[in-house]
Amino acid sequence: MESRPTCPRPPLILALCPRAGRGNPLKGRRFDGGGFRGYNALPIGKKGVHVFETLSTRLQAIFDRLSGRGKLSEQDIDAALREVRLALLEADVNFTVVKAFLARVKERAMGAEVARSLTPAQQVIKIVHQELIATLGQAAKLDLSGPPPNVVMLVGLQGSGKTTTAAKLALHLRKAGQRPMLVAADTYRPAAVTQLEVLGAQLEIPVHSEGTSVPPPQICAHALDKARKAAYTVLILDTAGRLHIDDQMMSELKVIKATVKPSEVLLVADAMTGQDAVRVAAEFNGQVGLTGLILTKVDGDARGGAAISMREVTGVPIKFLATGEKLDALEVFHPDRLASRILGMGDVLTLIEKAEASLDKESALAMARKLRTATFDLEDFRKQLREVRKMGPMSQLLEMIPGLSQASRDIPADLTEKQMKQVEAIINSMTPEERRRPDIINASRKRRIARGSGTTVQDVNQLLSQFRQMQRMMKDLAGGKKGGLFNLFR
Known part of the structure; x- marks a missing residue:
């Protein structure tokens, strides 16, 4: 069992991946392609792609239908596995591999562990997850144990x-x-x-x-x-x-x-x-x-x-x-992490490892203190944008968060580059005082900021609105409202 890294995450990552047991203010808010309803997202355009996107979408749809049933009959399981078979073959999985994989799943799914379960659909999904890991094989490290070089x-x-x-x-x-x-x-x-x-x-x-x-x-x-x-x-x-x-x-x-x-x-x-x-x-x-x-x-x-x-x-x-x-x-x-991502379960460990590798620990601790004391300003927001950009495209980050893999498909691959650069340009055009106290930014200041950043007043208004909503979201996260990641976007 892998131990969970303890490196503090910055507020933007905390917003996406709150600590276990803590609440999530995004609960019940659906991603509509232009943002989270109730919380505006950054403007987006062309969506990104991933090698497992089609397969993941198909499998999640199959299991969503299965989860809508109560007790599962043998016919229900057979029908679901036929759809899984078709999804795997269309994803260009080897026919022999598909046949062996489904045989193992069916043998277990027809057994007592599913029949006696209070949540049979979840048990079937669990079996598929475990057998997918077995098919992918064990993790294997590079052998660098010999005398160098x-x-x-x-x-x-x-x-x-x-x-x-x-x-x-x-x-x-x-x-x-x-x-x-x-x-x-x-x-x-x-x-x-x-x-x-x-x-x-x-x-x-x-x-x-x-x-x-x-x-x-x-x-x-x-x-x-x-x-x-x-x-x-x-x-x-x-x-x-x-x-x-x-x-x-x-x-x-x-x-x-x-x-x-x-x-x-x-x-x-x-x-x-x-x-x-x-x-x-x-x-x-x-x-x-x-x-x-x-x-x-x-x-x-x-x-x-x-x-x-x-x-x-x-x-x-x-x-x-x-x-x-x-x-x-x-x-x-990591076979287990890839299996989870294929089935839309996220990959929080890889996300945290990316954060550990890309983010400065002292900076993250200082930012966490600002979050707790509600002193998070646009200077801090700019720092967070820069740090999150180091971690890769936003679509890939969202894909690693349980419950958000579907939303990740609506995020373009270049979001963290093109759109975040525009946001950073707007913040750079502000004076230090405006970044610390955005409430003082009136109409004339907005026009000056827009000219300096090569954007429009509407873009500046949108950023300020997003920042205020993010402050509210951070406050909710820090307050620990009840909820769960798996209830997102439902």
């Missing part, structure tokens, strides 16, 4: 995001206390060498490259020797890819593996390619031998079946998910 070898086809993923992994490992070095071993694509060098310079992580004329196995051997002498703890190899699997590529990968003896051989696979990604993983595992998988483009609008099928078909564990284009958009794979 441990070698992590990335393999995959062209276009899967291997070079960017190498940089993301290096950043992730540096945050974990390692000293990584990147190796540009894709000599068939000169742009890959340049790209890795640029990413390394951006992250201030060293890159070993020898151009495109030296054989990749030799480059990797030179890099390993260099890493030992310079006391780097992890060596990340960005190997060559192809548009399709071929014998030359596989032979070269086998030579590299024999030369540097990596502790990890990770396939970087594009989640948007569906069952093709599963077939690629099986082929690489059979020829090279994989220790893990990194699924990329999980923030795309594909059907998501690859992630569910991958472990059961190949026997290789998923170790990371790449959830965006930014270099910090790499998540450790």
Whole structure:
């Protein structure tokens, strides 16, 4: 059982994710695409997408209908499982995996634990959740237990995001206390060498490259020797890819593996390619031998079946998910958390971990004190906007909160960038006194602020209205009104 982090969350996060047992003033307020009824949201436009969006929507609709019934008959359960089967197949989950998954669910759902339950629908959902976790497999950490430098070898086809993923992994490992070095071993694509060098310079992580004329196995051997002498703890190899699997590529990968003896051989696979990604993983595992998988483009609008099928078909564990284009958009794979997100149950632990990684603890404590004493002003609001923006798109944050996954689909992927930048521009155009005392902002001040921020008076009015409503919401949260997250938007 994972322990819950205790890092204090800032008021904007507290507004979305109050402490267990505390109330939620948003109870009963429905998200209508333009805001929470009763609390205006920031203006939004085009909605965002996620690799599991369609599947998650379908499954939630099935279970909502099931929850509307009392005692469940065998026919009710059969009908629900037929819909689940169709939803999984349409999400491009492997047919054999679907068949085995539903057999396990049906066996348990027809048993005594559902028949004797006071809430049979909830028991069925619980069984589906548990079996989905079992299908996704156990969490598997990187094996960095050997004497340094441990070698992590990335393999995959062209276009899967291997070079960017190498940089993301290096950043992730540096945050974990390692000293990584990147190796540009894709000599068939000169742009890959340049790209890795640029990413390394951006992250201030060293890159070993020898151009495109030296054989990749030799480059990797030179890099390993260099890493030992310079006391780097992890060596990340960005190997060559192809548009399709071929014998030359596989032979070269086998030579590299024999030369540097990596502790990890990770396939970087594009989640948007569906069952093709599963077939690629099986082929690489059979020829090279994989220790893990990194699924990329999980923030795309594909059907998501690859992630569910991958472990059961190949026997290789998923170790990371790449959830965006930014270099910090790499998540450790937790099967239980992903299963919860697919079923619309949220993922509070990942949300809190994002907050811990992105937010300053002292700043959060100071902000919490202001919240308790009702002294939260526009200066503080601006700080909170900046901190929440570090954590990623608002749609992804809302998706992690129980009860808000449906609302997250109405939030555009660029909300935290485009719309929040506009809000920050308005606040920046205010004087320090206006930020501390927004009540003094009259009509003439609003016109000046609008001109200075390149917005309209209506935009300024909307922000001030939102801020007053947020103050009321924060006050309600601090007061601990009764309610629950699972009652939101109903």
